[in-house]
Amino acid sequence: MQTLHEIAPLRETLREHRIAGRRIALVPTMGNLHEGHLSLVDRARALADVVVATLFVNPLQFGAGEDFGQYPRTLDDDREQLATRGCDVLFVPSVETLYPGGLESQTTIHVPDISEGLCGGTRVGHFDGVATVVSLLFHLIQPDIACFGEKDFQQLAVIRKLVADLHFPIEIVGVPTVRAEDGLALSSRNGYLTASDRALAPTFHLMLSRCRDALSSGQSPGTALADATQALQEAGFRLDYLELRGPLLAPFDAAKHREGRLLGAVYLGSTRLIDNLAVTFRSPDAGTRHG
Numbered sequence: 001m002q003t004l005h006e007i008a009p010l011r012e013t014l015r016e017h018r019i020a021g022r023r024i025a026l027v028p029t030m031g032n033l034h035e036g037h038l039s040l041v042d043r044a045r046a047l048a049d050v051v052v053a054t055l056f057v058n059p060l061q062f063g064a065g066e067d068f069g070q071y072p073r074t075l076d077d078d079r080e081q082l083a084t085r086g087c088d089v090l091f092v093p094s095v096e097t098l099y100p101g102g103l104e105s106q107t108t109i110h111v112p113d114i115s116e117g118l119c120g121g122t123r124v125g126h127f128d129g130v131a132t133v134v135s136l137l138f139h140l141i142q143p144d145i146a147c148f149g150e151k152d153f154q155q156l157a158v159i160r161k162l163v164a165d166l167h168f169p170i171e172i173v174g175v176p177t178v179r180a181e182d183g184l185a186l187s188s189r190n191g192y193l194t195a196s197d198r199a200l201a202p203t204f205h206l207m208l209s210r211c212r213d214a215l216s217s218g219q220s221p222g223t224a225l226a227d228a229t230q231a232l233q234e235a236g237f238r239l240d241y242l243e244l245r246g247p248l249l250a251p252f253d254a255a256k257h258r259e260g261r262l263l264g265a266v267y268l269g270s271t272r273l274i275d276n277l278a279v280t281f282r283s284p285d286a287g288t289r290h291g
């Protein structure tokens, strides 16, 4: 695996792969890798000839008072895991390399509507930072495909719209959430949890699963979400949001939608956890015999 820190050698390497007609897959990350990230690398490996991973803790997507300084940086360990999983090129730029003019005057990308609400409601400006760095990486690397996790479901939706609106010729692949055995979605930020909060954390997924089951078996969204909110608060979580959305994160419409997405964010101490589940609704005439 080649590890590159600068743009010129990255461009040169990718040019050679492109001339040789190889299909390039990109896996952008902020590092501190776990099986969730590695499942993206596996998917990229299966879909392309060359896998490029990036490791960059992007200051533009962290708000004031968020954990940019504290975010775990574990390059040696990450390199080893990526090489073992068959990554070909690892790009690890510095902040100065990606944003040479400084953060204040950086040209940014805003993806309207889909960036609002949910995580974008709490982390104001977060998705502008994500859309900006992902656009930069798309321009630099020009991959044929790029893999993103469904754990960050709104991020995936923002990137799909970004790619459609800006006509990037890139196929976006969403990869299902990888979980610990107890159900907790793997996340670098799980490492911030105290032992007692880590023991409580899977209850978040459990409550979301119960709410999903209640919704699919016909309970009204109002009641199911209110019950889950109460259960989460009683268990000791501070709720950021819990919402049911329709396809492509549109406002849920019970008359129209047979599929939805249940999305939540909670705090345990100062650690913020996110998760989401697909919801399938029984059709109104399910159980009715026809013909």
Ligand SMILES: Nc1ncnc2c1ncn2[C@@H]1O[C@H](COP(=O)(O)OP(=O)(O)OP(=O)(O)O)[C@@H](O)[C@H]1O
Pocket (backbone or CB within 6 Å): 028, 029, 030, 031, 035, 036, 037, 039, 040, 147, 148, 149, 150, 151, 152, 175, 176, 177, 178, 179, 185, 186, 187, 188, 189, 190
């Ligand atoms: N459990 C997971 N399953 C599948 N994909 C994941 C999982 N966790 C992260 N990813 C994906 O990996 C990519 C890089 O994510 P990132 O580096 O932010 O990891 P993270 O563990 O989610 O960190 P954070 O705690 O900052 O959210 C994103 O596309 C993200 O959706």
Ligand SMILES: CC(C)(CO)[C@@H](O)C(=O)[O-]
Pocket (backbone or CB within 6 Å): 028, 029, 030, 056, 058, 061, 130, 133, 134, 152, 155
């Ligand atoms: C997509 C991403 C690498 C952009 O910094 C980041 O938001 C992440 O790790 O999900």
Ligand code: BAL
Pocket (backbone or CB within 6 Å): 061, 152, 155
């Ligand atoms: N996992 C998405 C990146 C972030 O939380 O900043």
